[in-house]
Every structure is written in structure tokens, then in C-alpha cells.
Amino acid sequence: MPELPEVENVCRGLAEFFKVHSQIESVLVQSPKLRYPIPKKVKELKAVSVKRVHRRAKYIVIDLGSVCILNHLGMTGSWRIATCSSEIKHDHLALKMGPKTFLVYNDPRRFGYISIVDVNEVQKCRWFKHLGVEPLSADFTASYLFKIARHKKQPIKALLMDQKNVVGIGNIYAAEALFLAKVKPTRVSHKLKFLECEAIVTAVKEVLDQSIQSGGTTIKDYRTVYGDVGGFVTQLNVYGRYKEPCRACKNLIRKKVIAGRSTFWCSKCQR
DNA sequence: CTTACATCCTGATTGC
DNA sequence: TGCAATCAGGATGTAA
Numbered sequence: 001m002p003e004l005p006e007v008e009n010v011c012r013g014l015a016e017f018f019k020v021h022s023q024i025e026s027v028l029v030q031s032p033k034l035r036y037p038i039p040k041k042v043k044e045l046k047a048v049s050v051k052r053v054h055r056r057a058k059y060i061v062i063d064l065g066s067v068c069i070l071n072h073l074g075m076t077g078s079w080r081i082a083t084c085s086s087e088i089k090h091d092h093l094a095l096k097m098g099p100k101t102f103l104v105y106n107d108p109r110r111f112g113y114i115s116i117v118d119v120n121e122v123q124k125c126r127w128f129k130h131l132g133v134e135p136l137s138a139d140f141t142a143s144y145l146f147k148i149a150r151h152k153k154q155p156i157k158a159l160l161m162d163q164k165n166v167v168g169i170g171n172i173y174a175a176e177a178l179f180l181a182k183v184k185p186t187r188v189s190h191k192l193k194f195l196e197c198e199a200i201v202t203a204v205k206e207v208l209d210q211s212i213q214s215g216g217t218t219i220k221d222y223r224t225v226y227g228d229v230g231g232f233v234t235q236l237n238v239y240g241r242y243k244e245p246c247r248a249c250k251n252l253i254r255k256k257v258i259a260g261r262s263t264f265w266c267s268k269c270q271r
Numbered sequence: 272c273t274t275a276c277a278t279c280c281t282g283a284t285t286g287c
Numbered sequence: 288t289g290c291a292a293t294c295a296g297g298a299t300g301t302a303a
Contacts, residue, residue, distance in 0.1 A: 001296035035279070058297080075297060076281080090281085109280045111297060154274060163298075170296055219296060220283080260276065262294085285293075
């Protein structure tokens, strides 16, 4: 469920929280069954202090000095501040930060995962080594996208969602960025003009920036660590708006499955 | 190598 | 109201 703006907001929430509670007293594993089982050695973490929290792609990285806790939220993963280690269904793990203070990881669909990696190994670990560029960094440019797109036959939307190319973009923001760029999601990648790649890059940065500022998009589950919903839903132009009028031209929004995912676009605005 | 597709899960919603 | 089918913000392994 969460894409870059949502993960970024969760990270910021965690960072805020760790400013006040920086010491993890212990880690409690309620149910280790996630996409990959929670490693047993997380329970060995005792009295460790959090140095830093940051986001890479859709991963949350909690830096503990010698090791990092890596967390991917999958579709339904969330962190919340709680007074006990587990109180509701699908609580998997809790970081004990004080006698009545816990950070609890909950994940109904169990597509998320939590792992521990040596600080020096993070970049080359199995989850990070194939990641593409950060879309909000200076590395994500029109020429970068154009170069990749040049050799690919797949639709541009599939390319944007493939984390090997550029990270953090999922089904919502791929659709939204392509709307802003006025490019139809079905367009074959290698047929895109340089100017279109430029428009896409600009649009991706724009939509991600805007969504981060709005606190992300809450369709259903997504909440920040503090339980806040994201406010970007009201700014969605195409995602989830099948048969609703395009905000720009009143033409009805279309829907079609591309690469196994529902895809929304305006056939008049996007060519 | 690239690309399409099924798959891992639970729960909410839709349709009969 | 009940029940079955469908769908969901992700990413991986497999097969073609």
C-alpha cells in the first residue's frame, strides 16, 4: 500500500518519536510470520540506541550503530505508538521503548518484512543491491529515464513501477505522474520522445513532493506513526476515479489492467 | 537479457 | 441477509 510519500511520512514520524525515546530496551516478537520470517536475532537487541532513521526506496532503515533494522511495509504494514506490546490482531513485533511505551508493527496481509543487516552490508544486501535511483534526487533526470526507456518494450507505467529503474513509485503515483506529464500509461517505453521523458521526470518529482507535503495518500489503511491519515487523496487526478470526469477536461477516466495492476488515465489529456 | 504472470496473505466490497 | 467472487497501495520467483 505505501509508496514513497507514505514511507517518507512514516519515517519522519519515527524520527520524531526517537528524538524523545531513543533507547530500545528490548524487542518482542509476537508473530514472526511475515513475507520473510522475522530473524530470531532481533530478540538479542537489548538497550540499543537509535542513531538515525531514514528511507531508501520504500524501505525504512533504523540505524542502531553496528546493525540496522530494515522494514518494508508491503501493502498493509504500519507502526503505531502503544502502551503495551500487542493489543490488536496482526501485531507482529514491538520495540519496547519504556515501561508503557512501545512501537508496534502491525501487518494483516503479511506482505511486509523486518530484517536485521550489518550497517556495512546494507547497500549490498539482497533487498538493496538491485534498487534504482531515488526519484527526488539529482540522479533522476530526463536523460537517465530516456536511456533506460530506449531499450524497453514494456509500457511506460510498468517501467516506472519497476524498482530496478527508479524506486518508490507504485500504482498510485505512476498513474498520477503520467497524468501530469500528459503521457498515456500504455505507451511503449522505447517510443517515448526525450521531451516526454522530461515531462515524466518533472511530474514524478512534483507529485511525490506534493504528496509528501500532504502527508501521503490514505485510501484505506495507511496511517502515520501518530495515527494521522494522509491528505493527498483529494488531489488525485486519476487513481481510483474510474468513470468520474477528468478534472481538466471532464472526459470520463478510463481503467485497464496493465502489468497486473489497475491503471487509470484520461484518454483526452494523455496521449 | 526482458516481460508477463502467478503467488504470498487478510479483509473489505460487490454482486447475485 | 448470506455467501462467493473480486479486488487491494508490493515485489519476487518462475516460465516463456
